[in-house]
Amino acid sequence: MPTKSNNQPPKLGVINVPSDIENEQAVLGSMLMSPEACDFVFRKLTADDFYRPAHKHIFLAICSLIGRDEPVDLLTMQTELNRRKLMEDAGGMAYLTALFDKVPTAVNVPWYTDNVRSAAVRRDYLMAGSKLTALAMDPGDLESSESLMDAAEQIVFSARRHNYEAASGRLDDVNARILEMARQNSQQKSGLLGISTGYRLLDFYTKGLQKPRVYYIAARPSIGKTALGLKIALNAAIRSGVPTLFFTLETDSDEMGTRVQASESGLSADRILLGKLEEEEWDRLESAVQRMNGAPFEFDDESMTLPQIQSRARRFVRENGSLGLIVIDYLQFMDAPKAERRDLEIGKLTKGIKNIAKSFKIPVIVMSQLNREAEGQRPTLRSLRESGNIETDAHFIVALHRETYKGSELERPDFELTEAIVLKNRMGPRGAFEFLFRGDTATYIDMETSRPGPDGATVGQPALDMSYSTGF
Numbered sequence: 001m002p003t004k005s006n007n008q009p010p011k012l013g014v015i016n017v018p019s020d021i022e023n024e025q026a027v028l029g030s031m032l033m034s035p036e037a038c039d040f041v042f043r044k045l046t047a048d049d050f051y052r053p054a055h056k057h058i059f060l061a062i063c064s065l066i067g068r069d070e071p072v073d074l075l076t077m078q079t080e081l082n083r084r085k086l087m088e089d090a091g092g093m094a095y096l097t098a099l100f101d102k103v104p105t106a107v108n109v110p111w112y113t114d115n116v117r118s119a120a121v122r123r124d125y126l127m128a129g130s131k132l133t134a135l136a137m138d139p140g141d142l143e144s145s146e147s148l149m150d151a152a153e154q155i156v157f158s159a160r161r162h163n164y165e166a167a168s169g170r171l172d173d174v175n176a177r178i179l180e181m182a183r184q185n186s187q188q189k190s191g192l193l194g195i196s197t198g199y200r201l202l203d204f205y206t207k208g209l210q211k212p213r214v215y216y217i218a219a220r221p222s223i224g225k226t227a228l229g230l231k232i233a234l235n236a237a238i239r240s241g242v243p244t245l246f247f248t249l250e251t252d253s254d255e256m257g258t259r260v261q262a263s264e265s266g267l268s269a270d271r272i273l274l275g276k277l278e279e280e281e282w283d284r285l286e287s288a289v290q291r292m293n294g295a296p297f298e299f300d301d302e303s304m305t306l307p308q309i310q311s312r313a314r315r316f317v318r319e320n321g322s323l324g325l326i327v328i329d330y331l332q333f334m335d336a337p338k339a340e341r342r343d344l345e346i347g348k349l350t351k352g353i354k355n356i357a358k359s360f361k362i363p364v365i366v367m368s369q370l371n372r373e374a375e376g377q378r379p380t381l382r383s384l385r386e387s388g389n390i391e392t393d394a395h396f397i398v399a400l401h402r403e404t405y406k407g408s409e410l411e412r413p414d415f416e417l418t419e420a421i422v423l424k425n426r427m428g429p430r431g432a433f434e435f436l437f438r439g440d441t442a443t444y445i446d447m448e449t450s451r452p453g454p455d456g457a458t459v460g461q462p463a464l465d466m467s468y469s470t471g472f
Contacts, residue, residue: 018122019051023115028055029102030109031062031072037106038066044113049120057081057090058099074100131155153311194363195242195325198235200446201433205422206396209236209325209363213395213426214354216331218368218384220375223400224418225367226329227442228435230256231263232365233327237297238264242324244297245316247309249333253299259442264288268440296320304335306352313360323360328353330367331390347389354393370399381423397424402437418444 027045030037042063047056061080065072077096081087090096103112132152139148194208209215209232219225226248236242248256262269265288267281277285303312309328317323328334331353336345357364368390370383377383379399384390391397401419418437422430436445 017051018119018126020115020119021052023112023119024050024052024055025099025102026112027109027116028058028062029099030106030112031059032074032077032096032100033103034106034109035066035072037109038062038072040109041113042066044117045120049116051119051123054089054091054095057084057086058096061086061090128155149311153314156314195236195240197232198239199232199435199444202232202398202420204433205398205425205428205431207428209365211362212357212360213363214350214357214393215363215365216368216384216390216394216397217365217400218370218379218397218423219400220370223402224437224442224444225400226251227259227263227437228400228444229327229329229365229367230259231444233297233325234260234263234292234295236325237295238292241296243316243320243322244325244327245313245323246297246299246327246329247303247312248299248301248329249304250329252301256299256301260292261285261288262441263443264292266441266443269442270440296324304333306334306337306349306356310356310359313356317360324362325365326356326360326362327365328367330369332369343389350389350393378419379421379423391424394424395426396422398422415439415445 027041031041045059047059047063050056050059058077058081061077061084062072065076065080070076074093074096078087078093081090087093132155135148135152135155139151192203192208194206194210196208197203197206206215217225217229230246233244233246237244246256258269258273261267261272265272265281265285267277267285271277271281272285298316300312303309309326313323313326331346331349334349337348339345339348353364353366368384370379373383379401381391381397383399384397399421401421402416403419416437416439418435419432420435421432424430434447436447437443438445
């Protein structure tokens with residue numbers, strides 16, 4: 001059985017280029033011997049993972065034959081390589097025959113594959129190091145330190161491509177994964193498929209925040225979209241231990257910190273800032289702070305563009321080991337790539353945010369403004385500013401709406417009733433439910449009991465629209 005190759009790898013200047021020719025040969029020999037080995041290797045390696053060019057040609061020829069559901073043997077390989085006019089570049093018939101004889105069995109193909117993958121990873125990092133050196137010597141048009149750092153981080157991040165293994169898109173493989181997921185989810189007592197928002201009725205509609213989906217919270221100014229997004233983020237980080245990064249584009253971190261303390265302690269933000277607290281309230285505040293300390297949660301009040309957000313997220317992963325949730329407050333405050341119209345600029349942002357969710361394989365929450373026409377009106381999808389692109393790229397959209405009534409109807413003048421309208425839900429029903437909003441702490445609270453609302457609907461229970469939204 002092949003071992004880690006002790007052959008001296010080829011040299012580039014004075015640098016030994018990592019390679020493992022012997023195990024590359026063993027991988028290809030196994031693939032020529034066994035269709036099952038091909039299935040395994042296709043999930044782990046690409047042609048670029050092979051160092052020797054001849055091996056890239058042979059691998060691609062095998063891929064082509066398997067893709068056409070043709071057998072893989074010496075005759076079909078010869079025909080395919082001749083068709084590609086690469087037979088000589090692949091080493092000729094003698095080399096193909098030698099690969100067949102390289103290994104006695106394909107049973108050890110996972111071991112061979114891992115060795116080839118390891119050498120490819122080291123080559124990627126060697127190349128990244130060369131690119132970083134070249135960038136440092138000649139940054140070109142990258143004038144600012146921020147743009148230079150982002151370019152450097154993208155080089156390093158691209159070298160980590162092997163950490164992100166693509167799932168097969170074949171229907172039988174997809175079905176198998178979904179069945180396995182369903183079996184695992186059947187054991188979940190919570191009934192959630194992702195991160196809990198901390199709100200019972202919101203969890204009912206979302207089934208938890210799932211990756212890699214994008215969730216929008218929309219409202220007019222001062223309704224409390226930041227408050228809801230912040231509380232969901234805190235619930236994820238503090239109560240579920242999810243590493244969370246909160247981008248606050250409108251408000252600085254200190255002001256957000258005051259909101260956090262008010263939300264978690266139940267004390268007025270104004271009184272916390274002024275320090276006008278009774279002894280028992282100081283105890284409550286200190287207890288809340290101790291409960292939050294150590295939570296995997298960070299604010300960022302400097303990143304305004306998509307590249308900056310991506311760069312900051314990559315740094316979070318390096319420093320914390322993982323990232324489970326991003327929250328962006330809010331969409332219209334981001335610096336958008338230039339376009340002819342504002343809606344096209346927003347479209348670039350929404351697509352960029354969707355790509356961030358996919359590349360980091362995490363859920364992303366985005367706060368967004370409703371347009372002026374929604375003032376005093378029950379929101380619809382048309383109420384979203386530059387709504388077309390948001391509607392297309394979002395997996396889930398909830399709009400917050402508050403009527404003028406409060407106080408006497410709730411028998412608590414410091415609470416306001418706020419309706420949450422699910423405008424889009426790709427994987428579930430639309431509908432509406434209601435929160436209590438406490439203004440002095442900027443906190444949304446689940447409705448604990450049901451009661452008739454102003455339109456006769458039952459408050460505290462979801463009002464379901466069982467038609468499913470489209471927009472895939």
